[in-house]
Amino acid sequence: METTAQPSEQNTGKITETAEQNLNKATEPAGQNADKILERALDIGEAMLRSGAEILRIEDTIIRICNAYGDGIVDVFTILSLIIVSWKTPDGRSITQTRRIYSYSTDLERLEELNALSRYICANRPPADEIEERVNAIMCDEDKNSKYFKLAGYVLTAAAFAVFFGGNIRDGIAAGLVGIILYAWDFVFASHSKNRVVYSLMSSIVAGIACIFTVNVHIGVNIDSVMIGSIMILIPGIGIVNSLRDMMRGDIITGILRLAEALMIAVAIAVGFGIALVLI
Amino acid sequence: MTAKIAEFMNDYLAVLVSALIGTLGYCLLFNVKKSRIIYCCIGGTLTTLIYFICAESGFSLLMQNMIPAAIATFYAELMARIVKAPATVFLIPSIIPLVPGGRLYYTMSAMIDGNKLKADMLGGQTVLIAIGLAVGVVLVSVCFYQIASRPRYNIRFERGKR
Structure with missing residues (x-):
C-alpha cells in the first residue's frame, strides 16, 4: 500500500508539532504488525469507553484505525463492559481480540484528546509503539491543578x-x-x-x-x-x-x-x- | 413590554446566575476542556432562561422541560459542528439545570414522612420531567443523525465486491 500521509486540519496543539517529523518515518502497512495495530486500536477503544464515549464513536474509531493500516473487513461489538474485534487482514488472516472493561468514569477532556488522536492516527499512520505512548500520555497525565x-x-x-x-x-x-x-x-x-x-x-x-x-x-x-x-x-x-x-x-x-x-x-x-x- | 422583561429579570436574576455558576461547576466536575467551558456556561444559562419563559407562559410540566431540552440539544449539536468537538461535551452541562434533583429529594422526603399521596404525586412528576427531557433530546438529535447517518461497514454480500 502506498502511503500519502497528510496532516489533518483538525489536529491541534502538540499533535500538529510532531506531525511533520512523522511524515519521514516509515509507516508500516498491516501485515506482521496487524496484531499490534489491533491491540493499540483496542487500547484507544478502551480509553474512550473509560472516559465516557458513546458506543458508535468507539466502534467507528476502531474500524477506521484498522482500515487506515490495511483493507479488510473489521467486525466490532461493544457493550459497556466488553469490546470484541475481529479483523480479516489484507494478507488473509483473521485476528480476534477482546477487552474486558471493569470501571469507567467521565472525563470529557480525555474524550476530546482521544478523538483528536484517532484522527491523527488515521491521517498519519504512526508505528504501534508511538500510539501506545500517546494513549498512555493522555490517560496518565495528571495536571497538578x-x-x-x-x-x-x-x-x-x-x-x-x-x-x-x-x-x-x-x-x-x-x-x-x-x-x-x-x-x-x-x-x-x-x-x-x-x-x-x-x-x-x-x-x-x-x-x-x-x-x-x-x-x-x-x-x-x-x-x-x-x-x-x-x-x-x-x-x-x-x-x-x-x-x-x-x-x-x-x-x-x-x-x-x-x-x-x-x-x-x-x-x-x-x-x-x-x-x-x-x-x- | 420592557417593563415586563425588567420584572422577569428582577424575579429570576439570582436563579440565572446560580444556574450559570452551577453549570461552570459541573464542567469542572467532569473535566471539560478549559476552552469549551464558556460555551457550556452559555448553554446552561440559555436553557434555564427558556425553562422559566416556558413556565411563565403556562406550558404543561412535560412541555416546560421538553422545549428547553430540545433547544439545549440543538445548541449542543450546533456548537459541536462549529467548534469541532463531540456534542456530548456541550449537551451534558447545558441540560444539567433541568435535571429534577429537587423533585427527587421531595419525593424521598414525602416517603419518609409517610405522606403517600404527596410521594406518589411528586414521584410521578419526576418521571414525567425525565420523559420530557428524553423526548426533547431525542427529537432534535434524530434530525441531526439523519443528516449524518451511520456509515455502512462490513459489506460482504454485495454485487461487484469480492
Missing part, C-alpha cells in the same frame, strides 16, 4: 444548585462545605469501589449526614436546599444522557445497561439521603 479544579467543581455545583432550588446564600455556603466533604470522600474511597450503585449509596449517606450537621451548627437554614445541592453532585445525569444517545443510534443493549444503572443510582441516592434523615 486538576485536583483544585475538581474541588472547585464540587463546591460550585453544590453551592449554586442549593441556591438554584430555592435556598439563600447561607444554604449555598453550607452546601459548598458538604461539597468539600464529598470531594474528600471521593478522593479517598472512589478508587476502591467496584460497584457504583453501592458506592453512590454510601456517598449519599455521608452527604446526608454532613448536610444535617451543617444545618445543626446553623450554617445552613433550609435542610431541603442544602440536600438538593449536594444531590446534584451525585445525580447520574451523564448516564441518562449517554443512554439516550446510545439507544437512538441503535445500540439498544448499552443504552439499557446505562439506563438501568442510572435509575439504580438515582434510587440509591434517595435511599441514602433517607437513611441519613432517619438516623439523625
